[in-house]
Amino acid sequence: xxxxxxxxVGKMSVETVPDPEILNRRDAIVRITSTCICGSDLHxxxxxxxxxxxxxxxxxxxxxxxxxxxxxxxxxKLKIGDRVVVPFxxxxxxxxxxxxxxxxxxxxxxxxYWMAEKLLGSSPSGLFGYTHMMGGYAGGQAQYARVPxxxxxxxxxxxxxxxxxxVFLSDIFPTGYFGALNADIKPGDTVAIWGCGPVAxxxxxxxxxxxxxxxxxxxxxxxxLRLAExxxxxxxxxxxxxxxxxxxxxxxxKGPDSCIDAVGMEAxxxxxxYFVDRAKQAMKTETDRPIALRQAIKACRKGGTVxxxxxxxxxxxxxxxxxxxxxxxxxxxxxxxxxxxxKPLLDRVENGDIDPSFVISxxxxxxxxxxxxxxxxxxxxxxxxxxxxxxADAKAA
Amino acid sequence: MNPKQRWGALIAGGSLTLLGLSRRSASGxxxxxxxxxxxxxxxxxxxxxxxxxxxxxxxxxxxEEAFRxxxxxxxxxxxxxxxxxxxxxxxxxxxxxAAGPFGSPLRWDxxxxxxxxxxxIAWRSLPDSxxxxxxxxxFRPAPAGRGTLVIARVLYRPPGGAAARAVAKMLGxxxxxxxxxxxxxxxxxxxxxxxPTIDGQTHGPRSxxxxxxxxxxxxxxxxxxxxxxxxxxxxxxxx
Numbered sequence: 001x002x003x004x005x006x007x008x009v010g011k012m013s014v015e016t017v018p019d020p021e022i023l024n025r026r027d028a029i030v031r032i033t034s035t036c037i038c039g040s041d042l043h044x045x046x047x048x049x050x051x052x053x054x055x056x057x058x059x060x061x062x063x064x065x066x067x068x069x070x071x072x073x074x075x076x077k078l079k080i081g082d083r084v085v086v087p088f089x090x091x092x093x094x095x096x097x098x099x100x101x102x103x104x105x106x107x108x109x110x111x112x113y114w115m116a117e118k119l120l121g122s123s124p125s126g127l128f129g130y131t132h133m134m135g136g137y138a139g140g141q142a143q144y145a146r147v148p149x150x151x152x153x154x155x156x157x158x159x160x161x162x163x164x165x166x167v168f169l170s171d172i173f174p175t176g177y178f179g180a181l182n183a184d185i186k187p188g189d190t191v192a193i194w195g196c197g198p199v200a201x202x203x204x205x206x207x208x209x210x211x212x213x214x215x216x217x218x219x220x221x222x223x224x225l226r227l228a229e230x231x232x233x234x235x236x237x238x239x240x241x242x243x244x245x246x247x248x249x250x251x252x253x254k255g256p257d258s259c260i261d262a263v264g265m266e267a268x269x270x271x272x273x274y275f276v277d278r279a280k281q282a283m284k285t286e287t288d289r290p291i292a293l294r295q296a297i298k299a300c301r302k303g304g305t306v307x308x309x310x311x312x313x314x315x316x317x318x319x320x321x322x323x324x325x326x327x328x329x330x331x332x333x334x335x336x337x338x339x340x341x342x343k344p345l346l347d348r349v350e351n352g353d354i355d356p357s358f359v360i361s362x363x364x365x366x367x368x369x370x371x372x373x374x375x376x377x378x379x380x381x382x383x384x385x386x387x388x389x390x391x392a393d394a395k396a397a
Numbered sequence: 398m399n400p401k402q403r404w405g406a407l408i409a410g411g412s413l414t415l416l417g418l419s420r421r422s423a424s425g426x427x428x429x430x431x432x433x434x435x436x437x438x439x440x441x442x443x444x445x446x447x448x449x450x451x452x453x454x455x456x457x458x459x460x461e462e463a464f465r466x467x468x469x470x471x472x473x474x475x476x477x478x479x480x481x482x483x484x485x486x487x488x489x490x491x492x493x494x495a496a497g498p499f500g501s502p503l504r505w506d507x508x509x510x511x512x513x514x515x516x517x518i519a520w521r522s523l524p525d526s527x528x529x530x531x532x533x534x535x536f537r538p539a540p541a542g543r544g545t546l547v548i549a550r551v552l553y554r555p556p557g558g559a560a561a562r563a564v565a566k567m568l569g570x571x572x573x574x575x576x577x578x579x580x581x582x583x584x585x586x587x588x589x590x591x592x593p594t595i596d597g598q599t600h601g602p603r604s605x606x607x608x609x610x611x612x613x614x615x616x617x618x619x620x621x622x623x624x625x626x627x628x629x630x631x632x633x634x635x636x
Contacts, residue, residue, distance in 0.1 A: 001599075003599070005600075005601030013601070015601040015602060018599045020598060023594055023596070023598060024593070025590065025591050026590070053607050054602070054603055054607050055600045055604075056601070095457050096543070107457075107584070108588055109593055111592075126593065135593070136595045137595055138600060146599075149589070
């Protein structure tokens with residue numbers, strides 16, 4: 001089959017590799033019909049998260065049709081021919097954490113638990129195509145994928161809804177929703193969101209669903225800010241204002257009630273701190289650039305909540321803990337507990353509350369994946385979200 | 398001698414030897430000899446006289462379920478990857494076969510010396526065994542019915558020489574780590590019915606270096622491990 005392989009920092013390549021096989025009793029094989037490039041894939045593309053290996057198959061946002069199931073899969077839950085969206089987190093369904101619906105903290109799905117344990121104290125769930133530290137599972141930017149614990153994660157999708165509307169249930173829609181939920185929004189609140197990428201776009205729309213009165217979105221790309229405006233947000237282009245924190249104070253009078261950092265470890269800024277963080281990253285004395293997080297903590301109103309759906313990898317410097325403590329803030333974060341949100345959000349899509357396909361800016365055959373990574377990384381050609389078709393050539397032929 | 402001292406001895410001894418030899422005199426020769434002695438001391442590694450593998454983990458099951466799986470000794474190799482087989486040879490007596498170096502198996506016979514239903518199993522090697530092995534596993538209900546704490550400890554006392562090297566090889570650099578890995582697999586097996594794996598999954602072309610390292614130790618992607626060490630060292634430097 002064809003698969004997008006990580007061949008080194010900044011090097012993606014479409015390779016022909018062996019088809020995946022069932023390795024465990026509760027595995028299934030999915031023939032992928034749509035697969036996407038996620039902003040978090042760019043952290044791997046740029047080499048900021050350790051334990052990738054040359055030849056690893058990328059991708060964790062995919063859907064398709066079940067073509068094979070292992071002997072241990074509960075047939076009432078999943079069978080051959082089912083059309084499914086596969087969540088990016090892998091969960092066993094039986095451990096302490098799964099039983100409490102903390103699906104992304106599953107205790108049993110990461111075969112390389114010890115690696116994450118070393119770095120993080122304990123390991124979150126295994127993830128598709130996201131480093132050996134997170135399990136080393138082959139990802140879904142391919143024609144087929146092996147899905148472990150297949151009777152827990154995959155969500156069945158009725159026929160008749162196009163892939164474009166449901167494929168984002170695999171990650172970014174629930175992740176944006178979880179980001180907004182973690183912001184503890186009360187009716188009438190003002191919410192500030194750092195970043196206007198796909199997760200942020202879903203977070204702002206979710207914030208309105210959860211009762212926010214005002215949403216203020218911060219980015220530097222006009223085309224992304226426009227997309228935020230279409231979603232009802234007011235916008236700040238941080239390259240055009242002097243100080244984001246001051247601007248937010250002026251706009252709200254007291255600071256936003258909730259702040260959402262949907263940027264994560266590779267933030268940009270035009271301040272001195274950006275270059276300090278960059279230099280530290282280059283010297284490997286700091287793994288992340290927590291610029292958005294620092295601003296979110298400083299801007300948030302007293303007693304407010306900071307939610308962090310943005311991905312962080314390791315160690316971060318100059319986090320304003322003084323502000324965090326003395327202002328009495330709360331912080332909530334985590335990889336998304338996917339299975340809590342997939343079905344309710346599918347219902348919203350079916351009801352017509354939201355059509356998630358609005359974020360798609362590019363559709364391409366899988367062969368063009370390396371080029372798509374490049375333009376997505378460089379924010380060229382107004383790139384917001386890329387959906388890849390693994391079978392485009394076969395269809396054309 | 399700890400690793401730092403050993404490297405110190407190797408480097409200092411090596412330098413002294415070279416310096417001594419380069420002088421081409423009697424005193425130089427003495428210096429070289431002293432350096433050589435230091436290198437010898439550095440290169441000689443003394444094996445410990447016992448190895449302890451101990452760890453514990455919280456399982457999301459009852460003590461009964463955990464006890465039942467562990468008590469079935471012949472299934473231990475399912476989650477203890479250094480074991481090849483455990484077979485019953487008599488009443489409460491078992492023959493354990495582990496993978497030693499170069500495919501030569503390491504064997505010992507052990508008997509159960511204490512057993513309390515759903516609480517404890519303890520075993521000890523029989524007197525005529527190649528190596529002395531002492532082990533126990535305890536199952537304690539966690540507070541508020543939140544699962545079962547499994548506590549396992551195995552002590553290996555090889556008679557020295559080749560047997561000590563074989564045990565050292567079997568247990569790897571860190572016996573505690575190995576026990577933790579065993580318990581983690583035990584936990585996955587008991588909670589989910591299987592052990593998570595990526596062994597044998599598809600992938601793209603590996604570099605020669607990656608492929609070689611994977612062959613040497615499939616559990617440890619060296620590149621990642623090295624980078625993680627860099628991060629941690631960096632953080633330690635800052636602290």
